[in-house]
Amino acid sequence: MAKLSKEEYLDMFLKMQQIRDVDMKLNKLVRRGFVQGMTHFSVGEEAASVGAIHDLTDQDIIFSNHRGHGQTIAKGISIPGMMAELAGKATGTSKGRGGSMHLANIEKGNYGxxxxxxxxxxxxxGAALTQQYEGTDxxxxxxxxxxxxxxxxFHESVNLAAVWNLPVIFFIINxxxxxxxxxxxxxxxxxLYTRADAYGIPGHYVEDGNDVIAVYEKMHEVIDYVRAGNGPAIVEVESYRWFGHSTADAGAYRTKEEVDSWKAKDPLKKYRAYLIDNKIATDEELDAIEKDVAQEVEDAVKFAEESPFPEMSVAFEDVWVD
Ligand SMILES: Cc1ncc(C[n+]2csc(CCOP(=O)(O)OP(=O)(O)O)c2C)c(N)n1
Ligand SMILES: [Mg+2]
Structure with missing residues (x-):
């Protein structure tokens, strides 16, 4: 069993709830035109993001993809700043210039x-090469x-990381x-984790990627291995997105039975049961977190809606020139 402090267990519950509530709320708001551009939801995949990121420090770095709200929240972004960013507002974490597919939080190690x-x-x-070159851990x-x-x-990157023994984990949410x-x-x-064999590095698999503790325990072991200078690894976890691919997808290629069978494996319900069964938290404590997060998300939406759009001149700021 994972040995974490109560604060850590509850922090993982909080982060999973934040991911759930932010994306559930956004799913309603997109129809009102709140989000600037297309967005992809992480609902159903909360355990994979939170379990993978829990052991990282603020100096550890992540890169994510188009479905990156989960990892962005797990790495500790401000929820009002993220909401404002999604709405393209000046108060957003990238001054409204990034949006859903360019969320970043450099201070916390989210490089985008x-x-x-x-x-x-x-x-x-490249970021892993920098860490090796500068001798950080x-x-x-x-x-x-x-x-x-x-x-x-993928194949070029894994191969190069393998031959250069770089401190990077390729984490695949299948x-x-x-x-x-x-x-x-x-x-x-x-x-997919068996692809590691082709590059001479370890491949790991978590069959139940909806079990945050299973993901955390596997990543705890892999992070220690990579941090110790043993080179890269691949980790594959199985999970499922509840909603369509993006806001533009009605999901006609999946049956209702399939979607429902995954909803029955809800990562948040599973984790609540774990915390209660192991007497780590009470229903009242978890209900209080749920209530706080619901309010935090409402407040964040209000903050975003009341914030101004950026001035055009902002487009030319923070541009790198050699
Ligand atoms: C280079 C490139 N090719 C195609 C696309 C269009 N596209 C966006 S998401 C996606 C599928 C990604 O699937 P997966 O990697 O399994 O992530 P998931 O959406 O399932 O989380 C595709 C083909 C793109 N954005 N970029
Ligand atoms: Mg996929």
Whole structure:
């Protein structure tokens, strides 16, 4: 059993609840035009993000993909700042210039979500090379979906990280779909973590990626291994997105039975039962967290709605010039 302080157990519950409530709320708000641009929800995949990130320090770095709200919240972004960013407002964490697929929080080690499928892998390898070169013991995680591992950039990045022994974990959330394409149409092998064999690095698998403790325990072991200078690793966890691929997807390629069977494996319900059964927390304590998060999200939406849009001149600020 994981040995964590009560505060840590509750922090994981809080983060999972924040991910759930932010995206459930956004799902309603997109119809009112609150979100600028397209967005992809993490509902159903909360345990994978929180379990993977819990052991990281603020100096450890993550890169994420188009479905990055979960990892962004798990890495500790301000919820009002994120809401304002999604709404394209000046008070957003990137001054309203990034939006859902370019969320970043450099102080906390979130180097950005990314709309280019497979676009984060090579950036993560570069950040890991920096850590090795500067002699830090920080590690990097590249988050992606299953389908992205069929991009050439995945294979080039994993190979380079392997031969250079870099401190990076390739963390794959296998939700069995790339937009509407079932994984069996795109990938011949049954388990993506076995791709590690081709590069001479360890591959790890968590069958129940909806179990935050199972993900945390596996990542605790892998993070220690990578931080100790043993080189990269691949971790694959199984999970499922409850909503369509993006706000533009009605999800006609999945049956209601399939979606319902995954909703029955709700990561938040599973974790609540774990905390109660192991006498770590009471229902009242968890209800209080749920209530606080619901209020926090309402307040964040209000903050975003009342904030101004940025001035045009902001587009030319923070541009890197050699
Ligand atoms: C290079 C590139 N190709 C295609 C797309 C369009 N696209 C966006 S998400 C996606 C599927 C990604 O699937 P997966 O990696 O499994 O992540 P998931 O959406 O399931 O979380 C595709 C093909 C893109 N954004 N970038
Ligand atoms: Mg997928």
């Amino acid at each position: 979500t990314n709309g280019i499928v497979g676009g984060g892998y090579a950036l993560a390898v 920080n590690i990097v995680i590249a988050f992606s979906g299953d389908s992205a591992t069929n991009e050439g950039s 939700n069995r779909y790339g937009i509407s394409t079932d994984i069996s149409y795109s990938t011949k092998i049954p388990h």
